[in-house]
Amino acid sequence: MFSRRDFLKLSGAALLAAAFPNFESAQAEGPSAPPTIWQGSKRHRYVALTYDDCNWLYLMQDLEKLLAEYPDIRITLFPTGENLLSKESQDHGIWNRFYDQGHEIGYHSYYHVDPGVMSLDEVVNDFDMWNEALVKVMGFQPKVRFARPVGGNYVSRSFIDMCALRGLVLTMWSGAGGGETAGVMNNTFNPIRNGDIVLFHIRRNDIETTRAVFPYLKEQGVPSVTLSKLYDDLLIEQNQSEGCDVGAGSPLTRTCIE
Numbered sequence: 659m660f661s662r663r664d665f666l667k668l669s670g671a672a673l674l675a676a677a678f679p680n681f682e683s684a685q686a687e688g689p690s691a692p693p694t695i696w697q698g699s700k701r702h703r704y705v706a707l708t709y710d711d712c713n714w715l716y717l718m719q720d721l722e723k724l725l726a727e728y729p730d731i732r733i734t735l736f737p738t739g740e741n742l743l744s745k746e747s748q749d750h751g752i753w754n755r756f757y758d759q760g761h762e763i764g765y766h767s768y769y770h771v772d773p774g775v776m777s778l779d780e781v782v783n784d785f786d787m788w789n790e791a792l793v794k795v796m797g798f799q800p801k802v803r804f805a806r807p808v809g810g811n812y813v814s815r816s817f818i819d820m821c822a823l824r825g826l827v828l829t830m831w832s833g834a835g836g837g838e839t840a841g842v843m844n845n846t847f848n849p850i851r852n853g854d855i856v857l858f859h860i861r862r863n864d865i866e867t868t869r870a871v872f873p874y875l876k877e878q879g880v881p882s883v884t885l886s887k888l889y890d891d892l893l894i895e896q897n898q899s900e901g902c903d904v905g906a907g908s909p910l911t912r913t914c915i916e
């Protein structure tokens with residue numbers, strides 16, 4: 659059985675942890691630290707499915723068709739800036755269609771470069787370029803709240819500081835639903851946990867998995883929500899503080915009693 663631990667072994671973050679002896683102290687702390695999110699509230703029986711990169715138009719179109727069959731499912735897309743522009747030119751209106759159906763769009767770099775090799779100025783500039791591309795394809799400025807670092811590099815100081823400067827939530831994940839881990843969310847493994855943020859990419863394996871995951875979620879009565887919904891519920895919970903640690907400066911997740 660594929661566990662979260664196994665997945666973390668594969669992740670960029672784990673590789674970074676091995677590479678940096680001061681890994682713990684390199685994590686976001688202090689007053690200028692942006693909120694970091696790995697998972698939503700465990701009190702809500704839902705998940706947030708997320709799709710990174712958005713490299714393949716035909717798979718995005720497959721996903722769009724699939725979503726039309728499951729009106730309770732909301733997703734968050736994390737396209738690169740390059741893909742915002744190229745997919746729009748191949749299929750005019752595609753981003754507006756996702757948005758109009760209640761799905762959300764977050765930042766995932768312009769050229770898919772690991773923020774670990776970029777200065778703060780470069781990452782800020784990268785975000786601004788990405789956002790310009792977003793405004794261009796949408797025709798207006800949608801609210802952008804979530805930023806996912808390339809390679810899961812959440813310890814990149816440049817990325818952390820850029821999130822703080824631009825008011826973004828540094829967004830990671832608590833479960834993976836595709837790629838090498840295809841099948842991890844199906845009936846056999848049944849690993850759905852309340853508030854999971856599930857990582858997919860727009861690639862063939864992941865869309866195949868998605869095809870099985872949507873009916874499974876429906877059968878289980880588990881909706882998928884946008885990251886905004888998941889995050890707002892976390893904020894509400896923090897305010898109420900019932901069963902939760904409201905310590906300032908701590909990441910928003912792992913603060914509630916299970």
Ligand SMILES: [Zn+2]
Pocket residue numbers: 710711766770808809
């Ligand atoms: Zn990516």
